[in-house]
Amino acid sequence: xxxxxxxxxxxxxxSDLSVQFPTEDGIVRAVDGVSFAIERGKTLAIVGxxxxxxxxxxxxxxxxxxxxxxxxxxxxxxxxxxxxxxxxEGLRKLRGNKMAMIFQDPMSSLHPFYRIGDQLxxxxxxxxxxxxxxxxxxxxxxxxxxxxPAPAKRFDDYPHQFSGGMRQRVMIAMALINSPSLLIADxxxxxxxxTVQAQIIELISQLQREFDTAVILITxxxxxxADVADEVAVMYGARVVESGSVDDIFYHPQMPYTLGLxxxxxxxxxxxxxxxxxxxxxPPSPLRLPTGCVFNPRCVYQDRVTGDVCQTQRPAxxxxxxxxxxxxxxxxxxxxxxxxxxxNLLGRPSR
Amino acid sequence: MNESxxxxxxxxxxxxxxxxxxKGLFPKTVGQVKAVDGVSFSVQPGQxxxxxxxxxxxxxxxxxxxxRLIERTSGRIEFDGLDVTEMSSREMVPIRRKAAMIFQDPYNALNPxxxxxxxxxxxxxxxxxxxxxxxRKAVQxxxxxxxxxxxxxxxxxxxxxxxxxxxxxxxxxxxxxxKFIVCDEPVSALDVSIQAQVINLLRDLQDDFxxxxxxxxxxxxxxxxxxxxxxxxxxxxVMELATREDLYSRPLHPYTHAxxxxxxxxxxxxxxxxxxxxxxxxxxxxxxxxxGCVFHTRCFQAQDICAVEKPEIIEFEPxxxxxxxxxxxxxxxxxxITGLDPGLTKQTGAAGEDRxxxxxxREIGTDYGAAPNTPIDPGxxxxx
Numbered sequence: 188x189x190x191x192x193x194x195x196x197x198x199x200x201x202s203d204l205s206v207q208f209p210t211e212d213g214i215v216r217a218v219d220g221v222s223f224a225i226e227r228g229k230t231l232a233i234v235g236x237x238x239x240x241x242x243x244x245x246x247x248x249x250x251x252x253x254x255x256x257x258x259x260x261x262x263x264x265x266x267x268x269x270x271x272x273x274x275x276e277g278l279r280k281l282r283g284n285k286m287a288m289i290f291q292d293p294m295s296s297l298h299p300f301y302r303i304g305d306q307l308x309x310x311x312x313x314x315x316x317x318x319x320x321x322x323x324x325x326x327x328x329x330x331x332x333x334x335x336p337a338p339a340k341r342f343d344d345y346p347h348q349f350s351g352g353m354r355q356r357v358m359i360a361m362a363l364i365n366s367p368s369l370l371i372a373d374x375x376x377x378x379x380x381x382t383v384q385a386q387i388i389e390l391i392s393q394l395q396r397e398f399d400t401a402v403i404l405i406t407x408x409x410x411x412x413a414d415v416a417d418e419v420a421v422m423y424g425a426r427v428v429e430s431g432s433v434d435d436i437f438y439h440p441q442m443p444y445t446l447g448l449x450x451x452x453x454x455x456x457x458x459x460x461x462x463x464x465x466x467x468x469x470p471p472s473p474l475r476l477p478t479g480c481v482f483n484p485r486c487v488y489q490d491r492v493t494g495d496v497c498q499t500q501r502p503a504x505x506x507x508x509x510x511x512x513x514x515x516x517x518x519x520x521x522x523x524x525x526x527x528x529x530x531n532l533l534g535r536p537s538r
Numbered sequence: 539m540n541e542s543x544x545x546x547x548x549x550x551x552x553x554x555x556x557x558x559x560x561k562g563l564f565p566k567t568v569g570q571v572k573a574v575d576g577v578s579f580s581v582q583p584g585q586x587x588x589x590x591x592x593x594x595x596x597x598x599x600x601x602x603x604x605x606r607l608i609e610r611t612s613g614r615i616e617f618d619g620l621d622v623t624e625m626s627s628r629e630m631v632p633i634r635r636k637a638a639m640i641f642q643d644p645y646n647a648l649n650p651x652x653x654x655x656x657x658x659x660x661x662x663x664x665x666x667x668x669x670x671x672x673x674r675k676a677v678q679x680x681x682x683x684x685x686x687x688x689x690x691x692x693x694x695x696x697x698x699x700x701x702x703x704x705x706x707x708x709x710x711x712x713x714x715x716x717k718f719i720v721c722d723e724p725v726s727a728l729d730v731s732i733q734a735q736v737i738n739l740l741r742d743l744q745d746d747f748x749x750x751x752x753x754x755x756x757x758x759x760x761x762x763x764x765x766x767x768x769x770x771x772x773x774x775x776v777m778e779l780a781t782r783e784d785l786y787s788r789p790l791h792p793y794t795h796a797x798x799x800x801x802x803x804x805x806x807x808x809x810x811x812x813x814x815x816x817x818x819x820x821x822x823x824x825x826x827x828x829x830g831c832v833f834h835t836r837c838f839q840a841q842d843i844c845a846v847e848k849p850e851i852i853e854f855e856p857x858x859x860x861x862x863x864x865x866x867x868x869x870x871x872x873x874x875i876t877g878l879d880p881g882l883t884k885q886t887g888a889a890g891e892d893r894x895x896x897x898x899x900r901e902i903g904t905d906y907g908a909a910p911n912t913p914i915d916p917g918x919x920x921x922x
Contacts, residue, residue: 236729237700350820351593380592380756382817382836385800389816407730410802413809433806451734452804453759459782462741463763465734469699535805 196264197224198401199248199369204261204271206240206247215473217243219425220261222504225418227368228395230402232412232433234448235422236470241405244422245371247271248403249288250278265369284314287362289391291374293354297346303330303357304342310364329360333390352383356390363394370395371403376411388415409452413437418510421445424471424481427504431511438535441513441522444482446529464532480516491521544619545580546718546750547604552577552613554596554603558825571825573599574610575774578851581767583717584748588765588782590758590797594821596774597754601720604752605637606630618717635665638711642723644703648695654681654706655691661713680709684739701732705739712743718750725760737764758801762786770794773824773832776851779859790854790865792839831863839864 206218218240225231235241246252248263250270263270265286270278282288290296298306307326311317317325323342330338333356346354355375362370372391376384392415395402406412412419413433420430421444429442440446447466468485471477477484483497496502496516504512507519515522554574559565574596581587589597602608604615606622614623622633638661641647648657658677662669669676678688684705695703704724711719721740725733741764743749755761761768762782769779770793778791789795792815799815817836822828828835834844844863851861 236731352820380821381758381800382592382796383820385802385814385816388802389814408802409730409804410809413804413806414802416806437804437806447731449804451731453763459762459786460766461763462738463734465738466731467735469701469732470729 200224200264207258229417231418232416239422240425286369287367289372333360373405435511546583548580548616550614553611555611581750585766586751588761588768591771595771636717638716640721684709790860
């Protein structure tokens with residue numbers, strides 16, 4: 188990977204990213220050799236359960252991991268620059284400017300003591316020399332764009348005067364005020380109600396089209412993934428276990444964990460009230476990740492693999508189609524067989 | 539449903555108001571938040587009523603009022619035909635053996651300084667029940683029944699994952715074999731793969747012990763898998779109450795349509811083809827609910843009368859109740875989220891009084907009420 192010309196690189200290219208936190212109880216491997224790429228105007232969804240490392244991946248890309256508390260290794264090439272090697276000063280110039288982040292909790296992400304307008308103009312002033320009046324104009328225009336009614340009046344309000352959905356809109360306005368080319372949205376709608384969630388997802392998509400932004404969407408909701416993602420990376424136990432286009436993941440999934448996730452959510456063709464098909468067991472602790480394949484303690488298909496490779500050897504991320512990669516020891520024929528089992532269950536026989 | 543049987547729970551015109559007090563040394567009551575405002579429903583033995591709605595709609599307050607954990611303002615609550623509304627807390631003690639609760643947050647619902655054995659055994663101690671073979675044996679049987687390792691009897695909640703903690707909460711709730719359990723968002727704090735495990739467990743326990751559930755949730759897809767009947771709440775009132783089949787395949791209330799339409803379905807091709815009913819604005823404050831129909835400020839069907847006159851909840855069809863002046867009947871037989879005919883949808887940037895002229899948010903579906911006889915392409919039936 189090293190020495191690759193920038194013209195060959197994707198807009199954002201993450202390769203072999205690892206984040207480890209040394210703790211009293213041992214080393215927490217939060218992210219373990221994660222790679223993905225994303226182009227401008229596209230949306231990559233990172234899917235996984237709590238503790239799978241999806242949020243830490245996003246924070247590492249933004250350079251938000253304090254390197255005194257953690258070991259970050261690997262490469263994050265953003266528009267030709269390696270963010271992992273970049274000093275804090277350079278990162279600060281990028282954050283909130285060329286790259287921005289929306290957090291899950293709009294209640295705690297805005298400063299309660301400062302007016303909305305001041306928090307928005309601060310984002311402008313931090314990166315550009317502009318007059319107070321023009322910064323204000325830009326903030327008001329942005330509030331209008333995200334659908335805040337009477338933005339000139341609301342400019343002087345405090346965060347507590349906004350509802351949860353409106354606060355998330357303010358967060359989005361703040362993130363997008365400098366027209367970033369990369370937006371990371373970490374569970375942007377988890378704290379919101381479904382009708383408001385639909386508004387916010389639509390808003391992010393429209394602003395993405397307008398600014399040609401690359402979006403990394405971190406979520407556990409496969410419905411939202413199906414709605415907006417172009418590419419999907421499924422994370423489990425700090426690793427990417429399957430990645431591909433949204434159609435690959437939903438119509439040609441191969442990794443048993445992906446299959447289990449698809450089968451365990453309430454299904455559309457399911458008779459109402461029918462039993463669900465959960466993944467047995469519990470997610471692993473990042474302190475004690477299983478050896479071999481991280482999913483092996485919960486995998487129902489490991490008896491189809493000869494020997495004990497699932498328990499002893501870490502499977503490599505293997506190409507199974509154009510841009511579709513799977514980390515699994517199952518032989519190709521068996522993988523197809525178990526995928527067909529799930530797809531039949533879902534009522535979506537593979538083509 | 540066996541109508542001749544007494545319902546496990548019957549709630550009639552339940553109202554729970556919270557006073558709003560002025561600030562200062564001598565606070566005065568200056569208003570009321572009508573958290574629950576005239577709610578009626580019943581739950582049959584061994585069945586589940588799903589209570590759905592957005593945050594602040596009063597669904598949790600309803601659940602807590604029903605168990606008398608919050609004092610109601612008016613209305614009647616009956617368990618098994620027994621009126622418990624006016625009972626003193628001492629009289630309630632034997633009733634609490636029959637009615638339990640499962641909480642949303644498995645991290646805060648368990649005392650971190652008590653062992654799992656003490657937590658699950660607490661109902662026996664509180665009620666003075668001596669199970670044959672002793673409490674320890676009963677607790678270990680319960681642990682086994684809900685999928686926990688009985689050897690973990692002496693461990694503390696912190697040693698368990700979220701899903702396992704919810705199993706502890708469930709074991710505690712079913713310890714005295716109650717007839718009725720209020721489940722307040724029991725799976726919304728859990729990971730997707732764990733949610734399915736817990737829902738299956740709740741259903742197995744219902745089948746084994748004949749427990750009736752009041753299942754409070756915001757996730758309509760989850761409710762569809764567990765509830766026999768569903769009530770949709772908005773700002774303290776029931777908007778629609780129907781069997782699961784009717785509610786998901788033939789919803790009448792515009793709010794139910796909007797809720798169903800807002801859930802993204804985990805199937806990219808179907809999701810791309812769907813048209814969405816996008817509600818404008820946020821939930822109004824329950825301290826100052828809109829006049830007339832509480833939903834009219836966000837409703838795409840609303841007409842002048844909706845702002846003036848509150849629609850009473852009526853039995854629109856047998857077993858299917860709705861509180862709306864203009865229920866959506868032209869979709870009869872099809873699901874609303876199966877894709878409205880694109881020809882019938884239009885952009886209405888101006889609708890929604892609490893928004894500016896905002897061209898980024900698209901709104902759809904305001905027009906089809908005006909053309910009741912237009913045939914509509916049902917598309918693939920997704921939720922039926």
